[in-house]
Amino acid sequence: MGDTIFTKIINGEIPSHKVYEDERVFAFLDIGPLSEGHTLVVPREPVATIDMLSDESAAAIGRVLPRICRAVCEATGASDFNILQNNGAAAHQEVPHVHFHIIPRFPDRPEDGGLGVVWKPGAFDHGAGAALAGRIAALIGG
Ligand code: 5GP
Numbered sequence: 241m242g243d244t245i246f247t248k249i250i251n252g253e254i255p256s257h258k259v260y261e262d263e264r265v266f267a268f269l270d271i272g273p274l275s276e277g278h279t280l281v282v283p284r285e286p287v288a289t290i291d292m293l294s295d296e297s298a299a300a301i302g303r304v305l306p307r308i309c310r311a312v313c314e315a316t317g318a319s320d321f322n323i324l325q326n327n328g329a330a331a332h333q334e335v336p337h338v339h340f341h342i343i344p345r346f347p348d349r350p351e352d353g354g355l356g357v358v359w360k361p362g363a364f365d366h367g368a369g370a371a372l373a374g375r376i377a378a379l380i381g382g
Contacts (some may be wrong), residue, residue, distance in 0.1 A: 244337040246282050264300035267308055274343050274354030277316035281340040288336040289327040309342055318344030
């Protein structure tokens, strides 16, 4: 895979407003914010989707994500936030380099509609669900 814009940001070839970095993780403000403080948390490892990510990068992100969320909320005064992680074009991913969006929410601000989430749950079939859970569990192994 060629370098994505996020690899260029991580390497300093494109400027960004960095909020955090360590040997595996880089985080910076999103240039098209859905709300104040919209932050992207990116592994240095240049893979497109999270299923391709190494355990080491995944662990490194998991370790710092709560800390970055706390700082974003404290700095902006956000009461709540979404973490959004898109994988593939059908899932609205535009940059093919794994990234987590931290999107602060401000219920008292009119512009808080930057992230619209449509959530339409379907009916649950317990027979099919049991079979599917078994297949997934077998594939995860461990
Ligand atoms: P996706 O749709 O792939 O989940 O989100 C990609 C995000 O990257 C978008 O929210 C977009 O605003 C952000 N983005 C794209 N190019 C740049 C850039 O050059 N700098 C920064 N800071 N963010 C970018």
